[in-house]
Amino acid sequence: MTAQFSYPSDREESSAAQVRALEALLIEKGVITSGTVDKVLSYFESEMTPLNGRKIVARAWMDPDFAHRLVADTTAAVAELDLPEGMAGAEGEHLAAVMNEPGIHNLVICSLCSCFPWPVLGLPPYWYKNPVFRARAAREPRAVLQELGVSLGPDTEIRVWDSSGHSRWFVVPERPAGTEGMSEEQLAELVTTESMIGVALAKSPADS
Amino acid sequence: MKLQHYLGGLEGLDGPLDFEKRVFVEDWEQRIFGIHVALMGLSSSLRDALPGYDLDKVPTVFTSMWTWADLRKGAEAMNPFAYFQYRYYEKWLGGITAYLMDNGYLTARELDAMRDRYRHDPGASLPQFGSEAIDDQVIRYLREGDSPRRGPASPAFAVGDHVTVRNPPTEDHTRLPGYLRGRSGTVERVFESNYAYFCYTGADGLGAPCPVYVVRFDPVQVWGPRAESNAGPLFAELYEVYLSPEPEDSQ
Numbered sequence: 001m002t003a004q005f006s007y008p009s010d011r012e013e014s015s016a017a018q019v020r021a022l023e024a025l026l027i028e029k030g031v032i033t034s035g036t037v038d039k040v041l042s043y044f045e046s047e048m049t050p051l052n053g054r055k056i057v058a059r060a061w062m063d064p065d066f067a068h069r070l071v072a073d074t075t076a077a078v079a080e081l082d083l084p085e086g087m088a089g090a091e092g093e094h095l096a097a098v099m100n101e102p103g104i105h106n107l108v109i110c111s112l113c114s115c116f117p118w119p120v121l122g123l124p125p126y127w128y129k130n131p132v133f134r135a136r137a138a139r140e141p142r143a144v145l146q147e148l149g150v151s152l153g154p155d156t157e158i159r160v161w162d163s164s165g166h167s168r169w170f171v172v173p174e175r176p177a178g179t180e181g182m183s184e185e186q187l188a189e190l191v192t193t194e195s196m197i198g199v200a201l202a203k204s205p206a207d208s
Numbered sequence: 209m210k211l212q213h214y215l216g217g218l219e220g221l222d223g224p225l226d227f228e229k230r231v232f233v234e235d236w237e238q239r240i241f242g243i244h245v246a247l248m249g250l251s252s253s254l255r256d257a258l259p260g261y262d263l264d265k266v267p268t269v270f271t272s273m274w275t276w277a278d279l280r281k282g283a284e285a286m287n288p289f290a291y292f293q294y295r296y297y298e299k300w301l302g303g304i305t306a307y308l309m310d311n312g313y314l315t316a317r318e319l320d321a322m323r324d325r326y327r328h329d330p331g332a333s334l335p336q337f338g339s340e341a342i343d344d345q346v347i348r349y350l351r352e353g354d355s356p357r358r359g360p361a362s363p364a365f366a367v368g369d370h371v372t373v374r375n376p377p378t379e380d381h382t383r384l385p386g387y388l389r390g391r392s393g394t395v396e397r398v399f400e401s402n403y404a405y406f407c408y409t410g411a412d413g414l415g416a417p418c419p420v421y422v423v424r425f426d427p428v429q430v431w432g433p434r435a436e437s438n439a440g441p442l443f444a445e446l447y448e449v450y451l452s453p454e455p456e457d458s459q
Contacts, residue, residue, distance in 0.1 A: 005293040016236035016330065019301055021322035023239055025314045028335045030269040031250070033342050037242030043350055086351035090248070093355040104440075111216030111385045113280050114296070123241070126228035129296045131215055133225055138216035138387065139427070142436050147225055157440035162216065164383050165420045165445030166356050166403045194229070 044123060047084040050193045053120040053170060055081060057196065058188040060099075061175040070097050070172065078120070092119035096167040098159070100174045100198075105156050107145070107198035108171055109137045110163040117168035121193055128197060138162065148199050171195070173202040211288035213378060214386030217431060237297035244300060247274040249349030250342070253406065259352040266345045272311050275354075277406035279303055281381045357401045358417035363448070369395045370454040371423060373446070379410040384450045391430050392454050396443060397422035403447070413449035420447055 008014065026032045056078060060067035070077040074095040078087050086092070095117055098106040110116070111134050116124040127133055137144045141158045145151075152158065161169050173195040179187060182205065194200035211218070232238050253273045254261045282303025283291065291299070308314050326332055365371055375389045376382075383405065399420045408415030423446050427439035 005289075007293075012234050012236070013327065013330075015298060015301055016234070017323045017327040018305065018319075019236045019239045019243070020326040020330070020334075021319055022301075022305060022308070022314075023243060024322055024326070024334050025318060026243065026246075026308075027337045029313065030267070030337060030339075031313060032243070032246045032268070032270075032346075033339050034334050034336050035338065036246045036343050036346055037239055039343050039347060040242040040245045040350070041238055043347060048350075086353075088355075089351040089353040090245075090349060091353070093353040094357070109216075111387070112213070112383065113276075113283065123231045125231055126233060126296065127226060130226055130228075131292055132221045135215045135218035135221050136225070138385075138442070139219075139431050139434065140436050142439070144225065148227055154438055159440050160442045162385055162442065162444040164385055165447060166399075167420075167445055 043086075044118075048086065048119050049122045050120075050196070051188075052083050052087065052122075053117075053193070053196045054188040054191040055083065055184075056097075056120060057172050057191045057202075058184045060097075060172050061179075061187055062184050067099065067172065071099055084119075087119045089119060091115075091168055092117055094167045095120060096169045097172055098161060098169065099172045102174070103156055104159065105145075105150075105152055105198065106159045106161060106171045107137060107141050108161045108163060108169040109134055111135075111138050112164055115163040115168055117170050120168075120170050121196055125193060127199075145199065148194075150200060171198040173198075173200075176202050176204045178205050210284055210378070212284045212286070212291055213382055213384075216385045217387040217434075219434070232297070233295070234297075237295075240297050240301045240304060244274075244279065244304060245350065246346050247304070248276070248354075249346035251275055254349065254354060257354045258357070259348075259354075261345065261348065261352075263345070266341050267339055268342050268345075270313070272313075273407075274307070275406035277381060278307060282306065284381060356403045356405065356417075358404045359402050361399060361401050361419045363398045363419040363421070365395050365398070365419075365421060365448070365451065365453075367395050367398060371395060371421075371451045372454045373423075374413075374450050374452050376413050376450070377411045379412060381407070381409050381414075382412045383409075383414060383447060384412070385444060387430060388425065388444055388446075391425055393423040393425040393429075393444075395421050396424040405447070414447055418448045420445060421451065422446075423451070 060070050074097045114129040141160050163169050190203045195202045250268050250270045251274045372392045373388045402417035403420050404417045405414040425442045427435040
């Protein structure tokens with residue numbers, strides 16, 4: 001899209017100065033402190049990362065009963081695991097998981113904005129927030145997945161979930177073949193952020 | 209009518225998707241994200257939140273409401289070309305700056321002066337102001353959130369019911385994807401509680417606690433001949449205010 005618009009040559013420098021000015025004024029006036037923004041960023045860098053989602057998926061692969069509970073009451077099932085405090089915090093208050101299975105592939109989108117389960121997946125990658133992706137995935141998910149390298153047979157049903165309500169959705173990808181003897185920790189390594197939104201499959205052990 | 213409300217299904221956007229997997233593509237973007245989260249964690253709306261935040265003990269001068277709804281209203285109010293032109297966090301920067309000026313937290317003159325300062329000396333340090341109570345409240349908000357759950361569900365519809373999506377007038381904000389207006393679907397799931405929204409959206413209907421459903425739509429019904437061949441179902445999470453019983457003659 002960028003090529004269709006023209007931008008000032010100091011585009012980034014200007015934004016960088018503006019955001020610095022905003023932060024400085026908010027500190028000066030007593031809205032936030034000198035450390036507030038750093039503490040917020042640290043929370044996401046150290047605790048609320050896609051590693052949480054990878055552990056949830058790996059457990060679901062190992063334990064069919066957990067997988068069942070994860071779909072039925074996602075927030076409660078996630079709370080069973082030894083994950084950072086705050087999995088039901090901001091943007092995790094009401095989680096909802098959908099499960100891929102043979103013949104069924106799920107894709108989560110947010111056509112209106114960028115709703116995303118922060119505690120499970122961390123912050124949303126740029127492609128998810130891109131208006132072009134959001135526009136296209138609603139109507140032509142198969143073409144979009146094909147373009148992103150996910151070829152699904154014509155018999156595989158693609159289910160699109162538009163996050164327009166209170167829940168924050170994620171996908172439990174299918175467990176790859178050839179992973180029978182792997183530990184939960186090894187399985188978690190096969191799970192990517194993209195696979196938990198539905199624009200990729202979990203990695204095969206041969207690729208990782 | 210706003211393009212941002214009708215993004216899902218918009219045609220003519222063919223061409224390679226930008227599959228940028230990074231969360232931030234410029235360092236400055238992290239700072240506006242952090243400011244947004246801080247304001248949400250200090251928002252006056254949290255006085256009614258279920259975790260019972262005691263904002264009277266938080267010595268911030270911020271006394272306004274800042275929620276996702278406010279950020280979304282800003283994005284929805286944009287010129288639609290600009291909505292496509294600017295990156296995600298550029299839109300946040302514009303919206304949050306405008307909000308802080310509109311609500312009297314800073315003036316254009318102050319912002320210009322401070323911007324010039326950092327423009328000429330990008331490495332200049334930030335002012336010093338500490339308050340554990342402010343930082344603790346923001347982090348506590350992240351850990352405990354702001355659930356919109358308000359009492360048990362009082363659903364008008366049950367799983368399997370046929371429903372038609374209403375076509376209410378939109379003021380400045382909606383959670384109804386435009387492509388679903390007037391379409392019919394089937395209730396797939398009824399959530400167990402009623403859910404409020406951050407603000408009242410006027411004639412659009414949101415705000416008071418109401419049931420929420422997952423509604424299943426047939427892409428052929430939604431997109432007509434522009435649906436993909438062998439398309440699977442499309443599910444949307446919809447507040448009850450957006451749904452009406454399907455007319456008798458169309459069942």
